[in-house]
Amino acid sequence: MPRGRKRDENAQKRVLDSTFELVGSGTPGKVSINEIAAAADVAKQTIYRWWPSRTAVILDALVVGTMKATPFPETNDIKADFEAHLRTVIRLFNSPTGQIVREMLAEAQTDATIGDEFRTRFWQPRRDLSRARLERGVELGLIRNDIDYEIVLDAIYGPLWTRLTIGHLPLTSAHATKITAALWPGIADPNPG
Amino acid sequence: MPRGRKRDENAQKRVLDSTFELVGSGTPGKVSINEIAAAADVAKQTIYRWWPSRTAVILDALVVGTMKATPFPETNDIKADFEAHLRTVIRLFNSPTGQIVREMLAEAQTDATIGDEFRTRFWQPRRDLSRARLERGVELGLIRNDIDYEIVLDAIYGPLWTRLTIGHLPLTSAHATKITAALWPGIADPNPG
DNA sequence: GAATAACCAGACCCGTAGTCTCGATATTCG
DNA sequence: CGAATATCGAGACTACGGGTCTGGTTATTC
Incomplete structure (x- = not known):
């Protein structure tokens, strides 16, 4: 003892x-x-x-404080799952947590160690979940099998991230639908099944 | 005097x-x-x-130091114009300027006044150019007339911005093509002319 | 040559991250 | 119980950076 x-x-x-x-x-x-x-x-x-x-x-x-805040629903409608997930991320960004994320981001810009930790502990876990969901969509034949996962993930989160950190325009839950809709034509498998 | x-x-x-x-x-x-x-x-x-x-x-x-660094070519091939523009932005982000942008971003997170100035003097001018180009594309019948300009602009710049500020993956000029390709299906007018 | 305003050099104030000291309080072991 | 250990709170202390102030100097105009 x-x-x-x-x-x-x-x-x-x-x-x-x-x-x-x-x-x-x-x-x-x-x-x-x-x-x-x-x-x-x-x-x-x-x-x-x-x-x-x-x-x-x-x-x-x-x-x-954010451990369980961005769940990823798992139905057979992957597009709807993404919309729902984005809505939770948007809600998170508009909550006090968003402010803390911005603060961490600021520190990370001038301190590489902080950047590493921020990525490892906050960023990557969510991104990994999201990537897994995309891969599942490919398996199910709902998503094109030639997509570049990392590019698609950037395209999904990038708009949210930009609005949070630049603040040029507000970020509302309606964006979950709009972003998904804008991206889906380039993601969905044109010959499902 | x-x-x-x-x-x-x-x-x-x-x-x-x-x-x-x-x-x-x-x-x-x-x-x-x-x-x-x-x-x-x-x-x-x-x-x-x-x-x-x-x-x-x-x-x-x-x-x-960035006054003339991100030109926007104007040909009749709007998709190619965007690719070219994104390549210049990527080159900029990977140059010393990228480091300065990150520094400003960091300050902007905890100082709203700085945020305003950053948006007004750095961010919006480029975005306005880009939006004008999209509008031109609609006029030419190359781009769907029901797109949400702000969403599309976020989708275009978001991935670059995310890689610059998070640093989870490198940002290469190849991304100009990949991002454009990923977005274009949702942007291009399916019935041109 | 007087008035003015910029220039350099450096002292100075103040707030903050991080360290150090000290006395008090828990906890374990004999 | 009492010695050893490790935490705790309170607050002094150091180091450093943003920003201000002072003073002596130099350039310009009237």
Whole structure:
């Protein structure tokens, strides 16, 4: 048995919750570690004992707080599945989580390590799910077997990503349908079965 | 005639050049104003006399250094025009300019004012050109007249933007062709003429 | 030659990420 | 119980960057 005082799991949770709340609340400007510590009612040192940097805390808050937020339905209507999935992503991007994603993205632009972690822990899992669904569609004969998966995935998520990060136009759930509709002619198998 | 010493246009140019060079060189981490001042051989105060903030300097360096970098060819083959345009954008994103764009994007995520300026001075001009080209295609009967321009534009630039900012996969000029090919079935007028 | 405004150099202020110290509190083992 | 260990909170401290201010100098106009 390890000696010494036990780690306060509750404090850890308060840190992540406060981080999610503060960063996600759309407060203009960056959220400082001091603010997080104060909001979580925790000493700064306690944060740095368990996370290596401010950004690591935020990424954890993002991943933990989004664990089960973008499910991928699995029916035989793959197009409808994608629409439904995109709607959940859109809802996510318009929620506090979207704000946290933007913050992580910002950090990732000038810190390659953060970029790696962001991709590994947030981006790739969703993308892998989506790719698997495309592959399944090919098996079922619903999707052309000569598509370039990575290109199609970029085309699916790219529009959402662009609106989230550029903010040139709002992102509404109607876009799930519009994007799917725009892409499907190039994806659907013209000779199904 | 205004009294006093004239503004040193050359110093201004050195600032923008040094900024472009430093930020674009892919040096990991942020470039500080002190570094820019030193590289441009200019006093820090001289920079702040002509620009309101560090970010404003970088945005200026971006816009000035990219003025004529993404031309849009105009032939009767609109699809080919788009491919050519995308190739220039891809080349741009893979050049030092891409690094500067990422830096600006990062700042824009936590500063709405910067976001506005970035959109107005960098993003929208290219997008407007592109939209005009789409509209022309509709006039010529090459493009469906029921497309949602904004959705199509997002679909065109989204994949490039995603690869630049996420970096999950490399962005090569071959993507210009692939993206256009993937989108065109949903764009081209099925009954041309 | 006086007034003006830019220039360089560098001190200075302030806020933030991250470290360090210290005294208090849990927990385990003997 | 008491020694050893590891956490905790509080807050001082360092390092550094954005941005301001001061002061001495130089160019320009009247």
